[in-house]
Amino acid sequence: MSFVIAVDGPAASGKGTIAARLAAHYSLPHLDTGLLYRAVGLAVLDAGGSLDDGTEAARRAQGLNVSEIARDPRLIDRGAGEAASRVAGHPEVRAALLMLQQNFARQPGGAVLDGRDIGTVIAPDAVAKLYVTAAPEVRARRRWTQLTGRGEVIAFEEMLADIMRRDERDAGRGAAPMVQAEDAVLLDTTDLGIDAAFDAARRIVETKRVRHVL
Numbered sequence: 001m002s003f004v005i006a007v008d009g010p011a012a013s014g015k016g017t018i019a020a021r022l023a024a025h026y027s028l029p030h031l032d033t034g035l036l037y038r039a040v041g042l043a044v045l046d047a048g049g050s051l052d053d054g055t056e057a058a059r060r061a062q063g064l065n066v067s068e069i070a071r072d073p074r075l076i077d078r079g080a081g082e083a084a085s086r087v088a089g090h091p092e093v094r095a096a097l098l099m100l101q102q103n104f105a106r107q108p109g110g111a112v113l114d115g116r117d118i119g120t121v122i123a124p125d126a127v128a129k130l131y132v133t134a135a136p137e138v139r140a141r142r143r144w145t146q147l148t149g150r151g152e153v154i155a156f157e158e159m160l161a162d163i164m165r166r167d168e169r170d171a172g173r174g175a176a177p178m179v180q181a182e183d184a185v186l187l188d189t190t191d192l193g194i195d196a197a198f199d200a201a202r203r204i205v206e207t208k209r210v211r212h213v214l
């Protein structure tokens with residue numbers, strides 16, 4: 001089996017940065033699967049559709065142009081995250097995005113994917129699975145600093161409420177809920193800077209990789 005690293009966890013836990021750094025470290029391609037759901041959410045809104053309509057959202061998911069996704073600067077906005085988490089609850093949308101993600105994970109040399117259901121649904125056989133989390137207040141502070149730094153105006157309390165609402169929706173949905181896979185290693189980044197978090201992640205992956213090779 002190829003070298004697949006699955007990185008799951010809630011919003012602003014540090015999973016995206018950790019996944020990107022692991023990918024660079026091991027020279028593996030990286031897919032931020034949250035971007036797919038964000039792109040679907042935006043496509044629905046752009047077309048004037050309803051985020052509650054699973055059939056419509058699945059149609060947008062099927063029509064996604066993956067090579068253009070990363071180029072849309074609106075994808076990192078707060079509104080895109082909210083729209084993403086609403087369309088992500090539709091099983092039809094998840095089904096429409098399944099193959100694309102599994103094909104990415106099956107590349108010959110391996111890959112790093114981050115999201116909510118990588119270790120549980122997309123790549124259950126991944127060599128290393130991390131579940132990255134942090135206290136909600138710390139995650140909200142990180143996201144708030146990031147967004148206000150880009151000029152968005154938002155109160156910290158509103159950001160915290162946003163994060164908690166998204167956690168609840170992602171963990172509470174019936175289709176592929178956000179949950180730590182049984183064989184995932186928990187990495188709590190509450191008290192860790194990005195370098196320390198990456199070091200901890202790399203050590204976890206190394207242990208799994210060595211065991212996998214032996």
Ligand code: C5P
Binds near residue numbers: 034037038081088117
């Ligand atoms: O990680 P990010 O914040 O970009 O994800 C946006 C939303 O997309 C999440 O809140 C979640 O609802 C959804 N998502 C998902 N499964 C994934 C990745 C993201 O349901 N693998």
